Amino acid sequence: MEFAIIGNNYQVEKAIHTKNLLHILFSKGATVKMCRSFYEFIKPSLGEMNKAPILFEDNNFSADMVISIGGDGTFLKAARKVGNKEIPIIGINTGRLGFLADVSPENMEQTIEEILQGKYEIEKRCVLQLGCNHPKIKSPFALNEIAILKRDDASMITIHTHIDNSYLATYQSDGLIIATPTGSTAYSLSVGGPIVEPNSKTLVINPVAPHSLNVRPFIIRDNITVHLKIESRNHNFLVSIDGRSYTCNDDTELCISKADYSVQVVKRQNHHFYDTLRDKLMWGADKR
Structure with missing residues (x-):
């Protein structure tokens, strides 16, 4: 062997x-x-x-x-x-x-x-797959999570979120985590997300420090696509793929879906x- x-x-x-x-x-x-x-x-x-x-x-x-x-x-x-x-x-x-x-x-x-x-x-x-036009992202796959986060010196960011073709919410927060069941015990758990059974065929959408009391972690099925459009005061934000971070600007639209493996x-x-x-x-x- x-x-x-x-x-x-x-x-x-x-x-x-x-x-x-x-x-x-x-x-x-x-x-x-x-x-x-x-x-x-x-x-x-x-x-x-x-x-x-x-x-x-x-x-x-x-x-x-x-x-x-x-x-x-x-x-x-x-x-x-x-x-x-x-x-x-x-x-x-x-x-x-x-x-x-x-x-x-x-x-x-x-x-x-x-x-x-x-x-x-x-x-x-x-496994999650990130779709975007960022030239430096060579491996857009995540076993744990894909997180959208504010830059260190920035105020909150605005994250317009759609599930497939349906509008979900606009998050005013420090970030947003899209986690697999495997990743539910990682970053998502540390910001109050639920623990999800590994084979449940679901994803977790979990805001980081939201500026609202009426948004909470949300569990969705894993055969959908999450579309994100981000606004920030300094016109850039971070995308973290299993901890590997990349700086994106406001005109970068993100699509997150389940990978084909x-x-x-x-x-x-x-x-x-x-x-x-x-x-x-x-x-x-x-x-x-």
């Missing part, structure tokens, strides 16, 4: 987890590939190894499965590199919360053994989303 490892180029002190992962994979006879920039970053910390991974550049690789080792940000990077290749991704969490990367380093060997035995499940997660997330058998809620967010915990 071929595995491609994607990590982040910081926190070198956590390279021991990558070294352990390589040892586990090689000991089980797997073919291992690794993003070159990540390998060059951690190579000084790996020490002597009997085998080395096959290196690849950017998204020029193939594999049976991708292993993201880091936090949820690293998982998002892995999803961006995989794109529409339909390669399943599993996340090993060496970060903090870990909703997407939910396998602990302590469970790596058991998890890899289960994968090699075919004992895992795959969840297909919705999904991200395949690997889950261990008998490990469900509700378990993650309880473990990561202490959902329903009562300390009394």
Whole structure:
């Protein structure tokens, strides 16, 4: 079985987890590939190894499965590199919360053994696509969310919002988040949005600091297109695609819809989303 490892180029002190992962994979006879920039970053910390991974550049690789080792940000990077290749991704969490990367380093060997035995499940997660005429946006796809935000030195922005051909509302706010169910536990949650079951085929429209008491997060079906026209006093605003930010001017119209592919997330058998809620967010915990 071929595995491609994607990590982040910081926190070198956590390279021991990558070294352990390589040892586990090689000991089980797997073919291992690794993003070159990540390998060059951690190579000084790996020490002597009997085998080395096959290196690849950017998204020029193939594999049976991708292993993201880091936090949820690293998982998002892995999803961006995989794109529409339909390669399943599993996340090993060496970060903090870990909703997407939910396998602990302590469970790596058991998890890899289960994968090699075919004992895992795959969840297909919705991806958003941004349509606009911005020349610098080369990868307009988001697994978590697309957010429209004011610039740091700006006042509130005005966001005219249509769903397909129907007018929804004009938001006066610091921004507007369009989140997938996967992204409902990310930025959207931090500004009061609902948690959405990953396979619910819905999207969340969630204003950031709205200047009104009569707008709230809104859940819509995922087979529609959200059209946005933005006004601001300094005539520009930010578009954030899974945390990658671009400056746009007021004549930029945005269309957000579901992409024609999904991200395949690997889950261990008998490990469900509700378990993650309880473990990561202490959902329903009562300390009394």
